Amino acid sequence: MQLLTWEPQHSVGVQELDEQHKKIFAIINRLYDAMQTTDEKKNLGEILEEMRDYCDQHFSLEEKYFDLFHYEDRESHEAQHRFFREKSREFIQTYAVDGVTLSFDVLDFLEDWWFKHINNVDKKYTKCFQEHGLQ
Numbered sequence: 001m002q003l004l005t006w007e008p009q010h011s012v013g014v015q016e017l018d019e020q021h022k023k024i025f026a027i028i029n030r031l032y033d034a035m036q037t038t039d040e041k042k043n044l045g046e047i048l049e050e051m052r053d054y055c056d057q058h059f060s061l062e063e064k065y066f067d068l069f070h071y072e073d074r075e076s077h078e079a080q081h082r083f084f085r086e087k088s089r090e091f092i093q094t095y096a097v098d099g100v101t102l103s104f105d106v107l108d109f110l111e112d113w114w115f116k117h118i119n120n121v122d123k124k125y126t127k128c129f130q131e132h133g134l135q
Protein backbone atom coordinates (compact mmCIF):
# COMPACT_ATOMS: atom_id res chain seq x y z
CA MET A 1 0.00 0.00 0.00
CA GLN A 2 1.20 3.49 -0.82
CA LEU A 3 1.55 6.15 1.80
CA LEU A 4 2.64 8.88 -0.59
CA THR A 5 1.33 9.19 -4.13
CA TRP A 6 2.94 11.68 -6.47
CA GLU A 7 0.38 13.49 -8.58
CA PRO A 8 0.78 16.14 -11.30
CA GLN A 9 -0.40 18.78 -8.81
CA HIS A 10 2.91 18.18 -6.95
CA SER A 11 4.98 19.24 -9.94
CA VAL A 12 7.55 21.96 -9.32
CA GLY A 13 7.80 22.57 -13.06
CA VAL A 14 11.27 21.02 -13.46
CA GLN A 15 11.28 17.43 -14.65
CA GLU A 16 14.57 16.41 -13.05
CA LEU A 17 13.36 17.57 -9.61
CA ASP A 18 9.91 16.00 -10.05
CA GLU A 19 11.61 12.66 -10.80
CA GLN A 20 13.66 12.98 -7.65
CA HIS A 21 10.56 13.76 -5.58
CA LYS A 22 8.91 10.61 -7.01
CA LYS A 23 11.92 8.58 -6.00
CA ILE A 24 11.83 10.03 -2.47
CA PHE A 25 8.14 9.08 -2.23
CA ALA A 26 9.03 5.55 -3.40
CA ILE A 27 11.69 5.19 -0.68
CA ILE A 28 9.24 6.37 2.00
CA ASN A 29 6.62 3.93 0.67
CA ARG A 30 9.17 1.13 0.99
CA LEU A 31 9.79 2.16 4.57
CA TYR A 32 6.06 2.06 5.21
CA ASP A 33 5.81 -1.42 3.65
CA ALA A 34 8.80 -2.76 5.54
CA MET A 35 7.38 -1.55 8.86
CA GLN A 36 4.33 -3.72 8.39
CA THR A 37 6.15 -6.88 7.40
CA THR A 38 7.90 -8.65 10.24
CA ASP A 39 10.37 -10.26 7.84
CA GLU A 40 11.49 -6.95 6.46
CA LYS A 41 11.78 -5.03 9.72
CA LYS A 42 15.51 -5.64 9.67
CA ASN A 43 15.75 -3.54 6.53
CA LEU A 44 14.38 -0.40 8.16
CA GLY A 45 17.81 0.97 9.04
CA GLU A 46 19.02 0.44 5.50
CA ILE A 47 15.98 2.14 4.02
CA LEU A 48 16.34 5.07 6.42
CA GLU A 49 19.98 5.45 5.37
CA GLU A 50 19.00 5.29 1.74
CA MET A 51 16.38 7.98 2.36
CA ARG A 52 18.93 10.18 4.14
CA ASP A 53 21.50 9.80 1.36
CA TYR A 54 19.08 10.31 -1.48
CA CYS A 55 17.41 13.34 0.14
CA ASP A 56 20.84 14.76 0.82
CA GLN A 57 21.77 14.53 -2.88
CA HIS A 58 18.42 16.01 -3.85
CA PHE A 59 18.76 18.97 -1.45
CA SER A 60 22.31 19.57 -2.70
CA LEU A 61 21.09 19.76 -6.28
CA GLU A 62 18.38 22.30 -5.39
CA GLU A 63 20.96 24.28 -3.43
CA LYS A 64 23.36 24.22 -6.37
CA TYR A 65 20.64 25.86 -8.47
CA PHE A 66 19.94 28.42 -5.69
CA ASP A 67 23.60 29.41 -5.90
CA LEU A 68 23.76 29.50 -9.65
CA PHE A 69 20.57 31.54 -10.00
CA HIS A 70 21.05 33.72 -6.90
CA TYR A 71 17.66 32.53 -5.70
CA GLU A 72 16.16 35.07 -3.29
CA ASP A 73 14.52 32.64 -0.83
CA ARG A 74 17.54 30.41 -0.52
CA GLU A 75 18.21 31.07 3.17
CA SER A 76 14.83 30.05 4.51
CA HIS A 77 14.66 27.16 2.05
CA GLU A 78 18.05 25.83 3.09
CA ALA A 79 17.02 26.09 6.74
CA GLN A 80 14.21 23.65 5.93
CA HIS A 81 16.68 21.28 4.29
CA ARG A 82 18.91 21.50 7.37
CA PHE A 83 15.95 20.65 9.58
CA PHE A 84 15.13 17.57 7.50
CA ARG A 85 18.75 16.46 7.42
CA GLU A 86 18.83 16.72 11.22
CA LYS A 87 15.59 14.72 11.53
CA SER A 88 17.01 11.98 9.28
CA ARG A 89 20.06 11.74 11.54
CA GLU A 90 17.80 11.50 14.59
CA PHE A 91 15.68 8.75 13.01
CA ILE A 92 18.73 6.70 12.09
CA GLN A 93 20.16 7.11 15.56
CA THR A 94 16.92 6.12 17.28
CA TYR A 95 15.62 3.41 15.00
CA ALA A 96 18.73 1.90 13.42
CA VAL A 97 21.41 2.42 16.06
CA ASP A 98 19.37 2.25 19.29
CA GLY A 99 17.00 -0.35 17.84
CA VAL A 100 13.77 1.31 18.96
CA THR A 101 10.73 0.15 16.97
CA LEU A 102 9.94 2.61 14.21
CA SER A 103 6.63 4.27 14.94
CA PHE A 104 3.92 5.47 12.62
CA ASP A 105 4.58 8.98 13.97
CA VAL A 106 7.75 8.96 11.88
CA LEU A 107 5.78 8.07 8.76
CA ASP A 108 3.24 10.79 9.59
CA PHE A 109 6.06 13.26 9.94
CA LEU A 110 7.61 12.23 6.59
CA GLU A 111 4.30 12.39 4.77
CA ASP A 112 3.39 15.76 6.23
CA TRP A 113 6.87 17.29 5.79
CA TRP A 114 7.25 16.28 2.16
CA PHE A 115 3.79 17.38 1.05
CA LYS A 116 4.20 20.73 2.78
CA HIS A 117 7.76 21.20 1.60
CA ILE A 118 6.96 20.52 -2.04
CA ASN A 119 3.73 22.49 -2.15
CA ASN A 120 4.62 25.47 0.04
CA VAL A 121 8.38 25.81 -0.32
CA ASP A 122 9.70 24.10 -3.46
CA LYS A 123 7.01 25.55 -5.72
CA LYS A 124 8.26 29.04 -4.93
CA TYR A 125 11.40 28.41 -7.01
CA THR A 126 9.50 27.33 -10.14
CA LYS A 127 9.44 30.80 -11.70
CA CYS A 128 13.12 31.51 -10.95
CA PHE A 129 14.31 28.09 -12.16
CA GLN A 130 12.27 28.27 -15.35
CA GLU A 131 13.50 31.79 -16.09
CA HIS A 132 17.00 30.32 -15.96
CA GLY A 133 16.13 27.66 -18.51
CA LEU A 134 15.23 24.63 -16.39
CA GLN A 135 12.14 22.73 -17.47
Ligand SMILES: [Fe+2]
Nearest residue numbers: 062117121122
Ligand atom coordinates in the same frame (compact mmCIF):
# COMPACT_ATOMS: atom_id res chain seq x y z
FE1 LIG B 1 13.52 21.78 -1.27
